[in-house]
Amino acid sequence: MTSSLHTPLQWHRRHILSLQDFSVPELDIVLQTAASFQEVLNRRTKKVPTLQARVVANLFFESSTRTRNSFELAAKRLSADILNFAPGTSALSKGETILDTAKTLWAMGAEFMVIRHQQSGVPHTIAAEMDRLGTQVAVLNAGDGLHEHPSQALLDLFTLCQLYSPRQPRCELLRGKKIAIVGDIRHSRVARSNLYSLTTAGADVHLAGPPTLLPPEFAKYGVTLHWQLEPALAKADIVMTLRLQRERMDQHLIPSLREYHQQFGITHERLRLCQPHVRVLHPGPVNRGVELSSALLDDGHVSLVNQQVTSGVAVRMALLYLMGSTPDAGG
Known part of the structure; x- marks a missing residue:
């Protein structure tokens, strides 16, 4: 199916943390890719192998059932494996830091991290740490403090x-x-x-x-x-x-x-x-x-x-697909 998608030749973002510096061509690539995936979602068979065997970790330090479910369904429709992080039952309650948690998930094989946190800047901090470590993990901001969504x-x-x-x-x-x-x-x-x-x-x-x-x-x-x-x-x-x-x-x-x-x-x-x-x-x-x-x-x-709500699944499929298509994104 990916062969019928708009080829993201101009797409170079591994992380999606803010829309402040997005260009019109980049926004249009997201829109066109989402339209392709919406066509998939309208079929009887709604699943594609685009991210098969790749691991998406949902780190929701702040509760949001609607957004988390949308990202989880998007990842499943792309055939990804999913790790769901629940802070209440995690090692955070035992003193582990957020960066330690992210590094643990990376060590488990996470290639995408979808992060929501009540403090502004946490997704940026995790993305910077992943880059510093030389990983190819792609970080997506699912809402941080009063900053962005x-x-x-x-x-x-x-x-x-x-x-x-x-x-x-x-x-x-x-x-x-x-x-x-x-x-x-x-x-x-x-x-x-x-x-x-x-x-x-x-x-x-x-x-x-x-x-x-x-x-x-x-x-x-x-x-x-x-x-x-x-x-x-x-x-x-x-x-x-x-x-x-x-x-x-x-x-x-x-x-x-x-x-x-x-x-x-x-x-x-x-x-x-x-x-x-x-x-x-x-x-x-x-x-x-x-x-x-x-x-x-x-x-x-x-x-x-x-x-x-319906658009949310197609758009989040598009974002995961694009983030995974950058030259240094592995897979």
Whole structure:
């Protein structure tokens, strides 16, 4: 099957840690490769031997059932062997360091490490150590602290581009499209990765949220900031909402979830400000009645939340495939 994939001649990244320096051609390679794998996932036989006998280690120091399951299914569809790391039952509880854990998994034969951690920079630290040791381990950032979540932003990009061209998704399809990102921008690694990918693609990105959750310094990303929802939604083609952590109330960053929904929650009525064809995304899991109304979330004509989940497997298959195809990636 790999012979029918887009040949990643311009792909030279062994690690995927951030989208900040991704180019349009690199984003397009991910999109085109994901489209090829989505075709595979639509077949009766959904498995390909692309990574057969290669070992993918999922190191989720921070819990995330949705993302971990998506990566695990992607690796299985590529016929990889999988090591799942659970910090609660690991040697970390006995004093082992994170780098020791990574080196142990490498010694067991791990060639890919998918890493999620509540502290920013941990995937970068592990990637640097793997490089220092001269290994060919490929490290993928599955979310680190308040930093980034590259695979989520890439599956969002893929979902959006497929709206306009299901078979040939590419960045140019988003050029000039108005995309509103609404919610807790300050604490969102998803928002940061999406800012990088969407602005690189040429989209007109608008951020909306209360002042406590949308600091003025986000203007440095070349986007438009709004502390009221209506101007962000006006004539928007796409609305992306972000999960609001309930702890933000305890931190006095919002008065209440009810008031947040009244000011920044997305409903059918509010979408009347947008373009008639507007679509809504959310990285999940959704707080019903907070970021999105239940009626909107369940409206398959507007909500792309289920499509995002489906896209996630194809995109993560594409990332593992590309990381494993670099000249020094072994195999």
